[in-house]
Amino acid sequence: MVRPRKPEVERRSRTICVRVTTAEAAEIAERAAAACMTEGGYIRRRALGQPVHTATVHRLGAREWVELHRIGVNLNQIARALNSGASAPAGTLEAVERGAELAAGLLTGEALDR
Structure with a gap:
């Protein structure tokens, strides 16, 4: 079209x-x-005075890709369980927020804080 x-x-x-x-x-x-x-x-x-943002590209190593994949798998399992009607156990929101922080750290090049 x-x-x-x-x-x-x-x-x-x-x-x-x-x-x-x-x-x-x-x-x-x-x-x-x-x-x-x-x-x-x-x-x-x-x-025209509009903002211009510089793109920052970070190269992830094999270890970071593995960690990012694990975070994604865990988030997918949580979403699947919640979408099938399961109730969220205590601490789910905190776990998801921590996963988001870890993923953001990986994508911004910050070291993993374990």
Whole structure:
């Protein structure tokens, strides 16, 4: 199915040219790449005062992947039990919150606190 056309007021039909030095162009390209954006999108957001968030990529090792998988398996078992009508035992909410903290620690590169 074809996506409907945007209304005329929402179409980006105007072009604004800006001259920059080679160094400035390289810095804009670097910052846009760090934000996982195109250069044009990056410049547009900055010029309009909209926030630009830098994407942070953390590489997980084998140990972290195993821990993250275990957390996911445990959460899946909890969800399956609750969806089948089982009542949540005492401490379930705290366990889920701790699992979320551990997963966030893995994804942000923080060391596991055991």
